[in-house]
Amino acid sequence: MEKFDVAVIGAGISGAATAYTLAKAGASVAVIDRFGPAAMASGWTLAGVRQSGRDPAELPLAMEAIEIWQTLHQELGAPTHYRRKGNLRLARNAEEYEQIRTMVRGQRELGLDLTFLASNDDVRAIAPAVSPTILGASFCASDGHADPQATSAAYMGMLDRLGVTRIMAEAVEAIEVSGGKVCGVRTVERRIAADGVVLVAGVMGNELLKPLGVRVPIETPMVAVIRSVPIPPVLEQVIGVSGGDWAGRQEASGRLRITSGALPWGGAMEIMETAAGARPVIRPPLSSLREIIEKLAFLLPGLDATPIEECWAGLLDLTPDAVPVLDHVPGVEGLVVGMGFSGHGFCLGPVTGKILADLVSGRSPLHDLSAFRSDRFSTTPAAGRLELHG
Numbered sequence: 001m002e003k004f005d006v007a008v009i010g011a012g013i014s015g016a017a018t019a020y021t022l023a024k025a026g027a028s029v030a031v032i033d034r035f036g037p038a039a040m041a042s043g044w045t046l047a048g049v050r051q052s053g054r055d056p057a058e059l060p061l062a063m064e065a066i067e068i069w070q071t072l073h074q075e076l077g078a079p080t081h082y083r084r085k086g087n088l089r090l091a092r093n094a095e096e097y098e099q100i101r102t103m104v105r106g107q108r109e110l111g112l113d114l115t116f117l118a119s120n121d122d123v124r125a126i127a128p129a130v131s132p133t134i135l136g137a138s139f140c141a142s143d144g145h146a147d148p149q150a151t152s153a154a155y156m157g158m159l160d161r162l163g164v165t166r167i168m169a170e171a172v173e174a175i176e177v178s179g180g181k182v183c184g185v186r187t188v189e190r191r192i193a194a195d196g197v198v199l200v201a202g203v204m205g206n207e208l209l210k211p212l213g214v215r216v217p218i219e220t221p222m223v224a225v226i227r228s229v230p231i232p233p234v235l236e237q238v239i240g241v242s243g244g245d246w247a248g249r250q251e252a253s254g255r256l257r258i259t260s261g262a263l264p265w266g267g268a269m270e271i272m273e274t275a276a277g278a279r280p281v282i283r284p285p286l287s288s289l290r291e292i293i294e295k296l297a298f299l300l301p302g303l304d305a306t307p308i309e310e311c312w313a314g315l316l317d318l319t320p321d322a323v324p325v326l327d328h329v330p331g332v333e334g335l336v337v338g339m340g341f342s343g344h345g346f347c348l349g350p351v352t353g354k355i356l357a358d359l360v361s362g363r364s365p366l367h368d369l370s371a372f373r374s375d376r377f378s379t380t381p382a383a384g385r386l387e388l389h390g
């Protein structure tokens with residue numbers, strides 16, 4: 001049986017960054033994914049890299065992440081197409097205007113350099129494509145966006161160079177535990193021994209926790225995404241709205257990538273063969289696409305004439321308080337979980353990786369993780385609240 005220091009379940013950005021941190025420190029690591037790199041949320045994502053609008057507990061993690069993103073491409077030796085061009089959260093009416101003004105005040109008190117743009121002229125001085133009907137906005141100049149596929153490829157290339165064993169297109173069926181301590185995983189094809197296991201399987205994480213009597217409470221709403229053909233540069237920032245019911249940006253490729261808010265998901269998921277192997281596919285309803293396009297026409301007039309190249313839907317792992325669980329699994333020594341990123345875990349990925357690597361290695365993480373404990377839900381309200389995911 002193959003034996004590793006750590007087995008990482010999931011090759012999204014959380015798993016990739018965790019494996020990278022561990023392998024860089026000299027650990028022997030296996031990354032196992034039932035589909036392949038960035039097959040789920042880390043590929044479906046809008047890939048905004050933002051601090052603004054974060055929960056106070058998450059803000060220090062996002063701030064560290066932004067520092068890492070600036071040089072991540074150098075560290076990984078391949079492009080991430082990270083652009084630090086800012087994030088605008090637009091106010092469409094008087095109520096949103098006040099919400100955003102209050103949010104800016106609160107975030108500034110937490111140390112974030114966030115500006116309230118009080119007039120349409122101020123907003124359009126930064127983003128001329130924005131509609132003259134927009135009343136104001138928050139602007140965080142140090143926010144930005146990256147390319148999810150390029151980032152995943154950059155991590156995978158580095159994992160290969162560091163000698164990480166990548167086992168793709170192979171589902172983990174069980175986390176193996178003996179005497180209260182994790183001892184490895186069982187996939188559909190083999191047993192893999194490991195002293196530590198990191199579970200970063202996104203919306204599917206609970207399937208592997210259930211036999212251990214553990215559950216991270218998540219809802220799994222759907223977000224629809226439209227990607228256009230490449231067009232000339234019109235938009236540098238990530239654009240969101242108060243309430244989180246729309247977000248969008250222009251990729252480095254020139255394509256517009258625009259999303260709905262969180263919508264109910266009926267559970268339909270197809271597994272389709274693609275050039276990259278089998279991938280889970282969720283088909284967005286026509287009504288969700290109509291809504292995205294209507295809001296695009298309202299927020300960024302004229303861009304709704306852009307031809308569509310593709311569309312898809314992705315799932316969020318939304319916790320009751322919309323921040324993730326980053327913790328040891330109670331009662332199972334050596335098992336660490338990172339899930340419940342609630343629509344904003346792409347930005348955090350590089351820091352999530354450091355935190356989970358520290359936890360599984362027995363080191364104390366540099367951040368206060370009390371807000372991310374798995375046992376907190378017994379005392380928090382059950383209703384999930386989604387923040388802007390741009």
Ligand SMILES: Cc1cc2nc3c(=O)[nH]c(=O)nc-3n(C[C@H](O)[C@H](O)[C@H](O)COP(=O)(O)OP(=O)(O)OC[C@H]3O[C@@H](n4cnc5c(N)ncnc54)[C@H](O)[C@@H]3O)c2cc1C
Pocket residue numbers: 009010011012013014015032033034035036037038039040041042043044045046047048049050170171172173200201202203204205208223224225259313314315316338339341342343344345346347348389390
């Ligand atoms: C439409 C959309 C827009 C978003 N926009 C943003 C944004 O702008 N900014 C931001 O920061 N975040 C955003 N997010 C959220 C962000 O993309 C996610 O929080 C992040 O990608 C989560 O990464 P992950 O690695 O934890 O999970 P995932 O990327 O979902 O990876 C989990 C992996 O585990 C694998 N897996 C599952 N079960 C098993 C098993 N049994 N065995 C082996 N492998 C398994 C899956 O195949 C998958 O590859 C968005 C999400 C969506 C869907």
